[in-house]
Amino acid sequence: MTRPDRTPVIAGIGLSDGPKAPHLDALGHQAQAMQRALADSGLSKDDIDGFGCAEAWIPGVPGVDLPETAEYLGLDPRWIEGTYTGGSAYEFQVQHAEAAIRTGMADTVLLTYGSDLLTRMGRSLGTGYGRKPVGGAAYEEPYGKTTVAAYAMAAQRHMYQYGTTAEQLASVAVAVREYAAHNPQAIYRKPLTVEDVLNSRMIADPLHLYDCCAITDGGGALIVTTEERARDLRQPYVSILGTAARQNHWNISQAPDVTTTAGVRSGQEAFARAGLTPDDVDMAMLYDSFTITVVLLLESLGFCKPGEGGPFAEAGNLRPGGRLPINTDGGGLSACHPGLRGIFLLIEAVRQLRGQAGEVQVPDCEVALAAGSGGWFSTIGVTILGKGR
Amino acid sequence: MRPMTSETVRGAQGTLEIVDVVDSWTKPVPDLDPVSTTYFRAAHDGTLLIQHCPACGTRQHYPRLVCRHCAATPEWEAASGLGTVYTFTVVRQAGMPGFQDGPYVIALIDLDEGPRMMGNITDSPVDDVRIGARVQAYQLRIADGIGLPQWRLAAVSAPNA
Numbered sequence: 001m002t003r004p005d006r007t008p009v010i011a012g013i014g015l016s017d018g019p020k021a022p023h024l025d026a027l028g029h030q031a032q033a034m035q036r037a038l039a040d041s042g043l044s045k046d047d048i049d050g051f052g053c054a055e056a057w058i059p060g061v062p063g064v065d066l067p068e069t070a071e072y073l074g075l076d077p078r079w080i081e082g083t084y085t086g087g088s089a090y091e092f093q094v095q096h097a098e099a100a101i102r103t104g105m106a107d108t109v110l111l112t113y114g115s116d117l118l119t120r121m122g123r124s125l126g127t128g129y130g131r132k133p134v135g136g137a138a139y140e141e142p143y144g145k146t147t148v149a150a151y152a153m154a155a156q157r158h159m160y161q162y163g164t165t166a167e168q169l170a171s172v173a174v175a176v177r178e179y180a181a182h183n184p185q186a187i188y189r190k191p192l193t194v195e196d197v198l199n200s201r202m203i204a205d206p207l208h209l210y211d212c213c214a215i216t217d218g219g220g221a222l223i224v225t226t227e228e229r230a231r232d233l234r235q236p237y238v239s240i241l242g243t244a245a246r247q248n249h250w251n252i253s254q255a256p257d258v259t260t261t262a263g264v265r266s267g268q269e270a271f272a273r274a275g276l277t278p279d280d281v282d283m284a285m286l287y288d289s290f291t292i293t294v295v296l297l298l299e300s301l302g303f304c305k306p307g308e309g310g311p312f313a314e315a316g317n318l319r320p321g322g323r324l325p326i327n328t329d330g331g332g333l334s335a336c337h338p339g340l341r342g343i344f345l346l347i348e349a350v351r352q353l354r355g356q357a358g359e360v361q362v363p364d365c366e367v368a369l370a371a372g373s374g375g376w377f378s379t380i381g382v383t384i385l386g387k388g389r
Numbered sequence: 390m391r392p393m394t395s396e397t398v399r400g401a402q403g404t405l406e407i408v409d410v411v412d413s414w415t416k417p418v419p420d421l422d423p424v425s426t427t428y429f430r431a432a433h434d435g436t437l438l439i440q441h442c443p444a445c446g447t448r449q450h451y452p453r454l455v456c457r458h459c460a461a462t463p464e465w466e467a468a469s470g471l472g473t474v475y476t477f478t479v480v481r482q483a484g485m486p487g488f489q490d491g492p493y494v495i496a497l498i499d500l501d502e503g504p505r506m507m508g509n510i511t512d513s514p515v516d517d518v519r520i521g522a523r524v525q526a527y528q529l530r531i532a533d534g535i536g537l538p539q540w541r542l543a544a545v546s547a548p549n550a
Binding site for chain 1: 420480481482484487495507508
């Protein structure tokens with residue numbers, strides 16, 4: 001039986017400068033985010049005895065390895081976590097941090113992410129950079145597979161199978177833009193219409209420019225500690241109610257079915273652990289690398305039946321005041337996508353559960369879900385968070 | 390384990406059309422590993438290889454040292470080169486070297502034998518491709534000892550397809 005005093009909770013969050021911050025590199029983003037998370041929580045750096053950061057492999061960006069990041073930040077952790085699963089890495093890492101805290105391998109874990117993607121290489125990640133044609137990529141890169149193309153093939157099949165329309169996909173981008181208007185750090189804040197999305201240039205059929213996420217700079221930090229430690233800290237803590245992770249492929253050509261995701265299984269498992277159902281979720285942070293990603297996650301996680309994600313979005317359910325507000329920071333589509341977005345999903349969910357989300361605050365927000373998607377909806381990590389008691 | 394050379398593959402007589410573009414190829418060339426060497430060499434010689442698991446019967450692409458279903462050691466098998474478009478996209482913006490000359494089609498092809506693989510569909514207007522369309526493989530020679538399977542829309546559909 002787990003002793004209640006080791007129940008893991010989120011006690012601090014921090015964001016670095018964005019959406020464009022030429023004065024920061026990847027390490028600088030993490031340093032600044034750490035400073036802000038420490039200040040937010042009231043903890044000091046000496047309290048940190050566990051550290052996680054994803055050793056992201058992004059074409060065109062020099063890697064910074066995990067132990068060097070810990071050294072730069074001045075940490076001497078006894079528990080280290082470096083899981084990299086693409087955009088879902090921090091949902092996977094929170095699952096591991098939760099276990100580490102429960103078992104006493106660490107008392108207070110800091111997770112950081114940072115990237116100067118926009119400053120370093122502009123907006124070309126989705127269409128301009130291939131992977132080295134080695135391993136599984138050797139069977140894809142010679143054909144000119146782009147990141148957008150992989151998601152476009154999923155969207156195309158979803159349309160064929162379920163009659164999903166370009167307008168329905170566009171309505172996801174429109175909803176997320178409404179939230180972005182209230183975020184001073186969002187890269188795109190002007191109102192967006194379905195027509196604007198459909199009139200934007202086609203990148204890979206059927207995905208238009210505004211079906212694709214932004215590229216930004218940015219960093220985030222998250223502090224996980226025990227409930228006992230968090231009780232007398234600066235902020236109301238946020239409970240980790242259920243975490244789960246699944247991978248069912250990596251390369252897009254190995255996906256068993258491009259109209260669904262590993263989130264079917266990680267979602268069920270996370271809900272079972274939390275003792276909750278999709279109906280209990282007040283707001284969701286769904287990885288929005290592309291509009292189709294949101295549709296696939298809505299269906300995978302049980303917010304809709306397969307094929308109903310498009311109509312669900314088009315009916316306005318995702319918009320402010322809708323049945324399921326999503327991505328209230330403005331999402332990857334309009335606010336912040338510096339390569340990996342997983343940590344930002346968690347940070348915004350915490351803000352909502354603390355009641356600190358300002359104009360985009362979801363009323364009576366008790367349960368929030370973060371679903372990270374990595375690769376080409378290959379790895380789906382689901383974290384269900386609750387308002388602390 | 391059986392040696393993985395294309396010479397030992399039953400039916401690998403090189404029946405697919407070969408188009409030689411070695412001198413003009415500017416796109417990525419696969420980095421070879423001990424397994425893929427056999428696959429890309431066979432493609433160079435006009436054969437599309439898949440793997441068949443003698444233990445559980447699973448057929449798979451891409452080739453590897455284990456069956457992805459049961460972890461036994463798979464054997465090589467020549468595919469017919471016929472398939473159906475599972476999904477596709479027309480890439481209209483790409484910045485990688487070799488891909489900047491206008492739109493091209495990337496598809497995921499379901500081989501008649503079962504496995505799914507990526508390819509380009511060439512030699513037809515990009516807007517003619519449909520999910521469910523029948524496609525025929527050919528082989529592009531892109532480098533010494535390396536061929537790349539590619540696809541065209543099948544010229545004539547079977548009457549009841």
